[in-house]
Every structure is written in structure tokens, then in C-alpha cells.
Amino acid sequence: MSSGYPSDYEDIFQLILNLVEETKREGNAERRITADDLENYFHRLTMGSLGEYEFMRRMAFYGHPVMRIAALPVLWRDYGQPVSPDFIVGLGEEKACVEVKNYKWDNHAEGFIIPKRSADNCIQFKKFFKYDRSCLAVKRFERWYMLDLEKVDKSSYYDNYLISYDELSKSDMLNESAVTFKLWTPHQFQKGAKKYAPVPKDFTHEGVLYSDINTEESRDFIRLQFCSGNGKVQPNEENCQVRQFKSTQMDIIKIVHQTIESNLKEVYSCGYDWQAAIALNIEDIIPSVFSIHDRLRGEVSIDELQGDINTLASSGIVFHAERKECLFYLYRIASRLYTELSEHLQKDGLTFKDIMGYMKAVHSFKKAF
Structure with a gap:
């Protein structure tokens, strides 16, 4: 080895x-x-x-x-x-x-x-x-x-x-903060997010276009679209700019994207919808600075990693804050994946409620033995 x-x-x-x-x-x-x-x-x-x-x-x-x-x-x-x-x-x-x-x-x-x-x-x-x-x-x-x-x-x-x-x-003594994306959020989704999460401090109508993030690229760089505007209309070329990231900053973006999506899919596949997940402290699925560093397995020092996270945060790419504040942006990702899952189930004549019922029955069966 x-x-x-x-x-x-x-x-x-x-x-x-x-x-x-x-x-x-x-x-x-x-x-x-x-x-x-x-x-x-x-x-x-x-x-x-x-x-x-x-x-x-x-x-x-x-x-x-x-x-x-x-x-x-x-x-x-x-x-x-x-x-x-x-x-x-x-x-x-x-x-x-x-x-x-x-x-x-x-x-x-x-x-x-x-x-x-x-x-x-x-x-x-x-x-x-x-x-x-x-x-x-x-x-x-x-x-x-x-x-x-x-x-x-x-x-x-x-x-x-x-x-x-x-x-x-x-009662937590560690109080780990979280690192997620600062997303450009359409107006209709802002209203939905406010039902479950507080608006972050110093909120602005700008951020990463989530649908444009592709972490499967086998390159030594990643490109993102950073958009500004009032959040009421889909941004166009005039108020979006392509930004390119390499090295550790690219790794941070990939880890944050893949970790959140993987954990959300785990929650959904166990039969929990977004409303039920809120009661389970769903913000725990967002990586911390430590969990990002741990995934890099010693490839970068703690100070270097923190510096790159601070740079990405100051440029509006990631959002580094207390976990409850990150819920606003997490909702946008969660609702997108929820929609994708629902559309996938509909192809087989199922609804998400069907899956929740099946999973509860499976969970009850597992606990009986």
C-alpha cells in the first residue's frame, strides 16, 4: 500500500x-x-x-x-x-x-x-x-x-x-461552523426558503448559479458562473461572469458540492422529505472546515486551507457561517434534488409519499429483528 x-x-x-x-x-x-x-x-x-x-x-x-x-x-x-x-x-x-x-x-x-x-x-x-x-x-x-x-x-x-x-x-461544546455555496437564488425560491430558514446576515442577490456547477470534469480547474441582480429574473450574460478555480480552491468547491449532494440523497433515500429533515438538524450534512481538510488527507496545511476558504467566501463563491444560517442556501440545493427525485419516481408511476411509506415499513421491519 x-x-x-x-x-x-x-x-x-x-x-x-x-x-x-x-x-x-x-x-x-x-x-x-x-x-x-x-x-x-x-x-x-x-x-x-x-x-x-x-x-x-x-x-x-x-x-x-x-x-x-x-x-x-x-x-x-x-x-x-x-x-x-x-x-x-x-x-x-x-x-x-x-x-x-x-x-x-x-x-x-x-x-x-x-x-x-x-x-x-x-x-x-x-x-x-x-x-x-x-x-x-x-x-x-x-x-x-x-x-x-x-x-x-x-x-x-x-x-x-x-x-x-x-x-x-x-449543549454542543464544539459548535462547528459550515461551508456551503453562496447561491444566486431566484425570487420564488427565496420565499420558500424563508419558511424554513432565516435569511443570512448581509444577504445580497448574488452568488453562484448552482445549475452550472459540474464537479465531474476531469480537468485541473473548474469553472463557475457568478451572477448578480435582484433575484427576480434569470440572470443573463450581462450580469453573470465565468470564474475559474484551480488547486485547493477547486478541491474545496468539489468537496462541498459532492458532500452536500451525497448526504441529501442519503436522507431522501431513507424516506425523509425536506420538512421531516428540518426536524433532524439537516444542516449537519454540510461540511465543516475540518471535514474538508480531512477529505484532503494531508495534502494542504490547515492555514492554507482556511486562507483559501476565506478567499472563496470573500469573493462570494462559498458561504462560511453558523450552520443555522447556511440553511437558507441549503434549502435551494435540497429543493432542486427533491424535484429531480420526484421527476425520476414519476417515470415509474410512484410519488415521494409512496417511497416514504415503503421506507417506514422497511425501517420498522429492520427494528423488529
């Missing part, structure tokens, strides 16, 4: 060690480990390991010292030591122990669910070692959340705690 990214080897090696340990711990002499057992272990460990390694990169990206804790079963089984969370993180003058969870987003339609045992053990560990905070970290689409488990409002949910999405956003 050829790679310039130093943790690739470590990730794979650690995953193999974890798989061996899991198999040894759960296997016994009377039952042979089957191929299905190994597949289940591998899938579970892969999701967990990838989430934990990304969390470490996320903390390091913003300069927070982070240390991985090895949770060895023998310590609490034979010696009664407290169950350890996943990480110790330095947050300024404070130290926090952090439990990291990685999960499939559509299994948590009502809010985030965490086992009570995991949360309570993390709090106990914090008190035992006299740390400042006991935290939960969770990734949802492109956004990382971190919550103080002793302060966040959580309700009982069988053997778990349930944290609503509103509470997830309100």
Missing part, C-alpha cells in the same frame, strides 16, 4: 489487533467462530475504530491535546477498576474524559440514544480521577458534537438515555 498519510498503517494494524482481541474474548472452546461472527466483529470494530480515529484528528485539528485510553476488560473484571471511556482531552485549562460513539444516523430519528451504562461509567470515571468534565462525542453526517454528560438534558429511554436534536445543538 502506498500512502503519504501516516495513520493509514496504524489504523489497519490497530483494527486487526482489535479483531483478534474481540474474537479471543467472545469465543470459547465449545463453539467455533463462524464467518458470520467475524463479519459482525469486523463491521462493529471498523465503525468504532474509524469514528475514534476521526475524533482524534478532529481534536488535533483545533489544537486540543488528546490521549487514547486502552479499555482493558481485565482491569474491571479482576481488580474492580472503573470502566474507562475512550479518551482524555485537554480543553484549555480543563481536562475531560470522553466517550465516543459512532452510529448510523437513521437509527436515531427521535434524537441521539446512548446506553445508560456508557454515560454513567464515563461520569464515574471523571469523579474517580477528579477530571473537570465527563463528555460524550458523536459524529452526525459532517458534524462532530461534544456534550457534558452531567449538564446535558437527557431523558430515560428503556436502558438508554435519549438526547433530543434541539438539546444536542444547544
Whole structure:
């Protein structure tokens, strides 16, 4: 394997060690480990390991010292030591122990669910070692959340705690901003967007013509149309200009475009329409500066990336702000993809409501087993 990214080897090696340990711990002499057992272990460990390694990169990206804790079963089984969370993180003058969870987003339609045992053990560990905070970290689409488990409002949910999405956003300690496109928005779509999202600060009737973005070009540059005007009429050649971008700025544009469309299609394919998606904090599908940097896999420094994002933002190509403010532009992209999906379904004599009904039935069937 050829790679310039130093943790690739470590990730794979650690995953193999974890798989061996899991198999040894759960296997016994009377039952042979089957191929299905190994597949289940591998899938579970892969999701967990990838989430934990990304969390470490996320903390390091913003300069927070982070240390991985090895949770060895023998310590609490034979010696009664407290169950350890996943990480110790330095947050300024404070130290926090952090439990990291990685999960499939559509299994948590009502809010985030965490086992009570995991949360309570993390709090106990914090008190035992006299740390400042006991935290939960969770990734949802492109956004990382971190919550103080002793302060966040959580309700009982069988053997778990349930944290609503509103509470997830309100109590988030990381507060990652988002990077989306600043779009030229036709007047009729401005009215629609205002139903679901606030108009961004310093809003102007100019931006990128979204229909003209083509990220599939196999070139070393990308061209966009930047348009100005009052938003009431389709812009023409006189109030649109073609702009060309190369290198990292081109990569940023491609990542933002492909990430948002991919995540929106994931949401729609699971049976959620735009109105339902709003209640699920749909703005989490927009990439952050960290997630853009992580996709570049070390090809550019943090300062260089931030400088290119600032340049694109100041020239009106991208919009870098709090996630709620990005909803106005996200609505334009979402409504376009929603229309495309509806037209595609109509060719087969279906409606989006049909798909929503099918997906709810499938989801209910999956949860029954």
C-alpha cells in the first residue's frame, strides 16, 4: 500500500489487533467462530475504530491535546477498576474524559440514544480521577458534537438515555461552523426558503448559479458562473461572469458540492422529505472546515486551507457561517434534488409519499429483528 498519510498503517494494524482481541474474548472452546461472527466483529470494530480515529484528528485539528485510553476488560473484571471511556482531552485549562460513539444516523430519528451504562461509567470515571468534565462525542453526517454528560438534558429511554436534536445543538461544546455555496437564488425560491430558514446576515442577490456547477470534469480547474441582480429574473450574460478555480480552491468547491449532494440523497433515500429533515438538524450534512481538510488527507496545511476558504467566501463563491444560517442556501440545493427525485419516481408511476411509506415499513421491519 502506498500512502503519504501516516495513520493509514496504524489504523489497519490497530483494527486487526482489535479483531483478534474481540474474537479471543467472545469465543470459547465449545463453539467455533463462524464467518458470520467475524463479519459482525469486523463491521462493529471498523465503525468504532474509524469514528475514534476521526475524533482524534478532529481534536488535533483545533489544537486540543488528546490521549487514547486502552479499555482493558481485565482491569474491571479482576481488580474492580472503573470502566474507562475512550479518551482524555485537554480543553484549555480543563481536562475531560470522553466517550465516543459512532452510529448510523437513521437509527436515531427521535434524537441521539446512548446506553445508560456508557454515560454513567464515563461520569464515574471523571469523579474517580477528579477530571473537570465527563463528555460524550458523536459524529452526525459532517458534524462532530461534544456534550457534558452531567449538564446535558437527557431523558430515560428503556436502558438508554435519549438526547433530543434541539438539546444536542444547544449543549454542543464544539459548535462547528459550515461551508456551503453562496447561491444566486431566484425570487420564488427565496420565499420558500424563508419558511424554513432565516435569511443570512448581509444577504445580497448574488452568488453562484448552482445549475452550472459540474464537479465531474476531469480537468485541473473548474469553472463557475457568478451572477448578480435582484433575484427576480434569470440572470443573463450581462450580469453573470465565468470564474475559474484551480488547486485547493477547486478541491474545496468539489468537496462541498459532492458532500452536500451525497448526504441529501442519503436522507431522501431513507424516506425523509425536506420538512421531516428540518426536524433532524439537516444542516449537519454540510461540511465543516475540518471535514474538508480531512477529505484532503494531508495534502494542504490547515492555514492554507482556511486562507483559501476565506478567499472563496470573500469573493462570494462559498458561504462560511453558523450552520443555522447556511440553511437558507441549503434549502435551494435540497429543493432542486427533491424535484429531480420526484421527476425520476414519476417515470415509474410512484410519488415521494409512496417511497416514504415503503421506507417506514422497511425501517420498522429492520427494528423488529
